[in-house]
Amino acid sequence: MMARCGRAAVLVWLGLVAIGVTALLRVGLVSEPPQGARRRPVGFSALEKEQLREALRGAVKIPTVSFSPGNVTTSAMEEFGAYIQKVFPRVFSSSFVHHEMVGGYSHLFTVHGSDPHLQPYMLLAHLDVVPASDEGWEVPPFSGQERDGFLYGRGTLDNKNAVMGILQAMDFLLKRNHRPIRSFYIAIGHDEEVSGHDGARKIAAKLESAGVRLAFLIDEGLAVLDGVVKGIKRPVALVGTTEKGSITLTLTVQRDPGHSSVPPKETSIGILAAAVSRLEQNPMPSLFGKGPELATFEQLATQFTFPLNIVMANLWLFAPVVGRILEWEPSTNALVRTTTAVTLFQAGVKANIIPPFANATVNFRIHPAQTVEEVLELTRAVIADDRVKIRVQEAFNPLPVSPHDEGSFGFQIIRRTIHEVFSDVSAIAPGVCIGNTDSRHYLNLTSSIYRFSPIWLKAEDLGRIHGLNERISLETYERGVQFYLHLIQNSDLPELPKPHKSLHEL
Structure with a gap:
């Protein structure tokens, strides 16, 4: 009886954590602050804080909406280009910053560092x-209104905070007469929300044809999560090292x-509906434990409260149960x-006509x-009906997992920067992005692609991304500007400092 009660208690705890873990939690690696001196967060004057807030507010007011591939609000894209030139004149006039337009509305900045021998890196965002x-x-989505310390508007989290944060950081560095040692690129795509084919893909092709290779690339992605992961009390930062594929x-x-008065035994709609129903009733097999997500719980085990820390540290035993429980919530x-x-499902033209065709998008x-x-x-195999013709619209495999060990320059620079700016973060973990970003177009330029948005998210914030009442706290946005400013300075290291040996290695 005691053994049976013990198993039940473990299952209850597993259920609580599994249901609470959101889609942002992926593969993890618990980390301590990096070796070596850490920079103190850059302080902004009251005037600078007001400037960076007003700059973001103005950007949010421009409705740079993408509807579908090739269908974007071109007038707003042009307005946005003129806006950033007006707000950041130092960036556009600097002697070592070169700006060019790509694909009509995307922006590529080349920042020439003082040491041309160091391999460049890239900061990526989309407007x-x-x-x-x-x-x-609560307020119009393109009004840029401020309430209770939050700036509301579409793009405040995805992804104008990064666009403006990167350019603001560069502007502040120029104001302080700082010239980077390592060269880097700032790429701002204009159609990420509809696949990035006219923006990021063309920027990547341009750089590839010029023979550019990047030390690393950082794009939007995961974030600092506070109270999102049930069973972990302190905030953790997750850095995406890969993305799911898509088809x-x-x-x-x-x-x-034909006429509806003499219907056949099966119509095109009925046949297709049955096929779609079979797909929904027979989901793809569970692969928990066969991909990088297993390491999420193993590596973050010490961050969980008891007894979850024991369970997560022994997934060799509990993985099947954890995997089944994870299936309970979308x-x-x-x-x-x-x-x-x-x-999508399309069929039929009139109530009394048997439709000649039916289409569905999956x-x-x-x-x-x-x-x-x-x-x-x-x-x-699931559809198992030759009458249902299958055509591939677009497909790409899951992206390779970027390195995230102690010798990975890009990951460790990002990790160091997070510790400096978000000092209250208890652990930094690499992860898997469920959604896709522009970074997938840059696979030929680097094997070190990372996805991290320097924003602080609570559980109630997750639904705001692409949802209602998207907003960002102005304090969080200031930290985001600090993050990019520190990242640029930290990246000037020619190589990573060697870690100190621990006592047991001496």
Whole structure:
């Protein structure tokens, strides 16, 4: 009986943590502050704080919306380009900063460091946002209104905070007569929300043709999470080292049209609906433990409260149970498998006509342990109906996992910077991004791609990204500017300092 009660207690605790862990929690590595001297956070004057807040407010007011590939608000994109030139004249006029437009509306800055022998790096962001109507918002989404220390508006979290934060940091460095030692690029895409084909992809192609290789690249992604991970009391920072893959399929059924008074046994809609139902009723297999997500709980084990720390440190035993519990909620189910989402369904033209065709669009986000071909093969097997034609719209495999060990220059520079700016963070962990970013277009330029947004998120903030009442605290935004300022300075190191040997190694 005691053994049975013990197992029940463990399962209850596992359920609580699994349901509470959000989609932002991925593969982890607990870290202590890095060796060596740490910079003190840069202090901004009252005037500088007001300037950076007003600069972000003005950026939010410009509705740079992307609707679909090739369909973006071009007039707003042009206005945004003129706006940043007006707000950051030092950046655009500096003798060692070169600016150019790519793909019509994207921006590429080349910052020439004083030592051309050091390999450059890149800061990546995007100026476009998803659509937003006034309905459901506390304030209009493009008003840039401030309430209780928060700036509201579409793009405050995704991703104008990074665009303006990077340029603001560069402006402050120039104001302080700082010239970077290591060269770097600032790339600001204009169509990330609709795949980045006209922005980031063209920037990457331009740099690749010029033979550019990057030491590392940092884009938007995971963040500092406070109270998001149940069972961990202190804030943790997660740095994305990979992304799930994606495949979008069009399913089509064609049948002879006819009158509804003499219907066939099965219509195109019925056949396709049955196929879609089979996909939803038969999800892709659970792969928990076969990808990088297993290390999330193992490496963060010491951060969990008792007895979860014991469970997470022994996933060799508990992984099957943890994996099954993670399937209970959509946010954690995305950790353990390739997800299936039916997003579009089109059929029929009139109430009394048997439709000649029916189309459905299905999007899969591919687990790191699977490939596009494997997902496609499983999809065909589940549908099991030759009358349903399958066409691939777009597909790419999960991205390679970027290095994050002690010798990884980019990861350790980011880690050092997080510790300096977010000193109250208890652990820094590499992770898997469920969503996709512009960074995937730069795979040919570097193997060290990291995804971290220098923002502080609580559980109630997660739904605001792409949702209603998106906002950022002005204090958090100031920290974000500090983060990019410190990152630029920290990246001037020619190489990582060698770690001190511990006592047991002497």
